[in-house]
Amino acid sequence: MTPMTPMTPTAPMTLTATSPLEEVTRPQVEDLLYLEAELLDDWELDSWLTLYTDDAHYEIPCTDDPGGTGQTSLMLIHDNRMRMASRVERLNSRKAHREYPHSNLRHLVTNVRLHGVVDGELKVRASFLVNRCRAGRETTYTGRFDYRLVLQDDALRIRYKRVTLDMTSLRPASDVAVIL
Amino acid sequence: MTLLEERPSPTLGTGSRCVDEDRAGMRFRVHRDAMTSEEVFREEIEKIFAHTWLYVGHESEIPGPGDYVRRPVAGRPLFMVRGAKSGRVNVFHNTCTHRGAVVCRQDKGTSKVFQCFYHAWTFDSEGKLVGVPGKDAYDDRLDMDALGLGRVAKVESYRGFVFCSFDQDIVDLPTYLAGAREYLDLVVDAMDGDVQIVPGTNQYGMQANWKLLVENSIDGYHAASTHDTYFKYLVSLGTDLSIGVKGVTKDLGNGHAVLEYLAPWGRPVARWEPNFGEEAKPEIEALRQRLVDKHGPERAGQMCDVNRNMLIYPNLIINDIMAVTVRTFMPTSPTSMEITAWEAAPGDEQPEVRQRRLDSFLTFLGPGGFATPDDIEALESCQQGFASGGIEWNDISRGMNREPEATDEEQMRAFWRRWSEQMDGAR
Numbered sequence: 001m002t003p004m005t006p007m008t009p010t011a012p013m014t015l016t017a018t019s020p021l022e023e024v025t026r027p028q029v030e031d032l033l034y035l036e037a038e039l040l041d042d043w044e045l046d047s048w049l050t051l052y053t054d055d056a057h058y059e060i061p062c063t064d065d066p067g068g069t070g071q072t073s074l075m076l077i078h079d080n081r082m083r084m085a086s087r088v089e090r091l092n093s094r095k096a097h098r099e100y101p102h103s104n105l106r107h108l109v110t111n112v113r114l115h116g117v118v119d120g121e122l123k124v125r126a127s128f129l130v131n132r133c134r135a136g137r138e139t140t141y142t143g144r145f146d147y148r149l150v151l152q153d154d155a156l157r158i159r160y161k162r163v164t165l166d167m168t169s170l171r172p173a174s175d176v177a178v179i180l
Numbered sequence: 181m182t183l184l185e186e187r188p189s190p191t192l193g194t195g196s197r198c199v200d201e202d203r204a205g206m207r208f209r210v211h212r213d214a215m216t217s218e219e220v221f222r223e224e225i226e227k228i229f230a231h232t233w234l235y236v237g238h239e240s241e242i243p244g245p246g247d248y249v250r251r252p253v254a255g256r257p258l259f260m261v262r263g264a265k266s267g268r269v270n271v272f273h274n275t276c277t278h279r280g281a282v283v284c285r286q287d288k289g290t291s292k293v294f295q296c297f298y299h300a301w302t303f304d305s306e307g308k309l310v311g312v313p314g315k316d317a318y319d320d321r322l323d324m325d326a327l328g329l330g331r332v333a334k335v336e337s338y339r340g341f342v343f344c345s346f347d348q349d350i351v352d353l354p355t356y357l358a359g360a361r362e363y364l365d366l367v368v369d370a371m372d373g374d375v376q377i378v379p380g381t382n383q384y385g386m387q388a389n390w391k392l393l394v395e396n397s398i399d400g401y402h403a404a405s406t407h408d409t410y411f412k413y414l415v416s417l418g419t420d421l422s423i424g425v426k427g428v429t430k431d432l433g434n435g436h437a438v439l440e441y442l443a444p445w446g447r448p449v450a451r452w453e454p455n456f457g458e459e460a461k462p463e464i465e466a467l468r469q470r471l472v473d474k475h476g477p478e479r480a481g482q483m484c485d486v487n488r489n490m491l492i493y494p495n496l497i498i499n500d501i502m503a504v505t506v507r508t509f510m511p512t513s514p515t516s517m518e519i520t521a522w523e524a525a526p527g528d529e530q531p532e533v534r535q536r537r538l539d540s541f542l543t544f545l546g547p548g549g550f551a552t553p554d555d556i557e558a559l560e561s562c563q564q565g566f567a568s569g570g571i572e573w574n575d576i577s578r579g580m581n582r583e584p585e586a587t588d589e590e591q592m593r594a595f596w597r598r599w600s601e602q603m604d605g606a607r
Contacts, residue, residue, distance in 0.1 A: 060548060062380035064287060071535055074380030074523040077548035078539060086416070090409040090550055097406065098553035170547050171385035171518055177553035 021117045021151050029124055029149065030112050032156050037107035040179055045088040048179070053152060053159045056081045060163040060176060076176050077163075087179070098177040103134035105178060109145070121148040121159060128163075130180050132173075139173045141180055142166045194223055195600030200573070201593070206580040208593050209573040212566045215389035220603075221514040227602050228494050229254040233336070233343040233356050235496040235508045236260050236271055240340060240376045240527070241288075246305045249288045250274065252518070253344060255510055258332060259284040260342060264292050264305045269337060271344045272307055273330035283329065294329075303329050339368045340375050341506075347607070359432030363490050367500050370449050370471065370483035371526035377506070378538070382521040384547045388559035390495065390511040393519065394595055396555050397497040397507065398439045398489045400425050400586040401578065406558055410544055410551045414445055418454030427486070427586035429579070435493030435598025437591035443487045445502045445544075448537035449526070450484045455543075456536055463533065491591065493598055498524075503541035515563055521546065 061068040070078035115123040148160035198214040248261035276296035302311030307329035336353035427441025446453025450468035471480035507521040579588025
């Protein structure tokens with residue numbers, strides 16, 4: 001599967017060649033976010049990566065430093081595209097012990113709002129709740145997603161995703177070994 | 181619970197019952213009750229955590245007058261504040277001397293006073309009671325001096341690392357640190373004495389006994405097997421791992437221990453790896469040269485090329501590896517703990533070097549790193565295994581037949597020997 005083709009028949013991501021980023025509608029953005037949620041829930045991580053541009057970033061600040069950036073703060077996750085790919089490779093192996101066997105995941109994405117185009121990127125904010133069930137234990141992650149989306153070869157792609165957790169610590173969640 | 185039936189003699193203390201060392205037979209065993217028993221856990225709170233120096237925080241976290249951070253130490257809510265008048269580091273029990281409510285209600289900040297919101301008793305940053313509404317109700321008999329905030333019995337700082345103890349009679353901190361001092365010095369001197377705690381804290385937990393994390397944090401034996409995916413990641417980036425994990429483990433006295441080994445991976449100060457990029461080479465070389473000029477080639481080599489996983493007994497880890505992490509943890513039950521970890525860095529670091537250091541930390545360490553989640557899984561798995569029963573003892577004998585190497589377990593035995601002494605009643 002290449003990034004250029006629609007991911008699934010139910011994912012109308014391809015826009016017309018002339019449509020600028022300003023004309024992207026909330027349903028189109030929601031389709032992308034729901035597709036991402038589905039791929040993560042289904043552990044289709046190689047496909048998940050194709051939703052991101054080659055210069056993408058994925059990051060999660062620490063619970064006590066929600067405004068932190070990877071330049072000056074210790075983060076929980078601060079992945080460039082290369083580390084995103086390494087993360088996927090690790091999770092696909094049988095030796096990421098915390099995630100072998102994989103958790104049952106359910107990403108719920110809601111309250112999606114478009115916040116305009118800035119510097120050629122469409123800013124999007126959403127709320128999420130991710131349930132992670134594994135070995136008799138159930139953990140919930142909740143918080144907000146901040147995305148920056150771009151149009152690449154007529155398709156909407158993610159250049160940046162920041163996950164701000166509402167939890168004040170990772171107790172009892174323990175870790176963020178799964179992709180939120 | 182099989183402890184009572186198993187004990188060789190009813191006169192033995194919990195330490196001797198749980199830690200069984202046979203030097204001649206080169207066998208060292210720890211009874212799994214040490215990790216599962218409620219009774220042992222309660223004894224640890226009284227015998228270990230009430231009679232050791234415990235890490236509170238770093239002075240760099242509270243540089244200015246009135247700067248404060250809240251800290252749970254041994255399960256007790258405390259706060260550390262720099263006195264606005266004295267400039268000294270105060271560590272207080274976080275409870276109003278009137279009726280008990282916590283007086284410091286934010287995790288960090290700056291304040292000249294701490295006012296209890298319940299009845300508005302007000303304390304200054306030196307702990308002095310400075311305000312009581314409606315004082316006329318006490319005539320003149322309210323002893324404001326005696327009603328200051330409770331100071332933790334002992335507070336001392338070693339090169340910026342602040343420790344406290346609930347034991348008024350404990351030995352001074354430098355004596356307590358014993359052989360761990362020179363290793364702390366190495367970490368601090370490699371940062372030119374200017375150690376800063378980076379913003380952002382890893383606050384996580386796991387369902388495992390706290391002593392399993394003591395062992396794991398200084399365990400060289402598990403690296404290759406547990407962290408295969410991390411090493412694959414390094415290899416994919418061009419790091420040469422052929423040198424392996426070569427080094428030694430040492431008992432530093434008083435339960436402290438260190439695992440020292442040549443770094444197969446890069447270190448921000450100052451060992452280059454392909455992951456850092458070619459452009460970083462001259463910069464890393466300059467950092468190394470500066471340390472060589474200042475400390476001579478041997479000590480500079482120790483700072484740049486050698487990893488240190490250090491335990492400061494009972495529950496502080498300072499790992500100077502692909503980054504420097506300061507990690508402390510506290511049991512909440514025999515089978516669970518809360519962990520808090522920070523990253524330390526030199527204060528004057530160039531932005532590019534800082535960025536590399538931050539990223540280097542994350543590749544291995546932390547709840548979202550490529551290794552720490554697997555350690556959590558390993559320790560929880562041990563704890564689940566203990567519940568299975570059938571086997572009573574853990575074996576910690578590795579390397580008793582030789583000068584202990586990096587994959588041996590002498591550093592863990594150092595911890596267990598001191599734990600055993602204290603659990604038998606030694607202070």
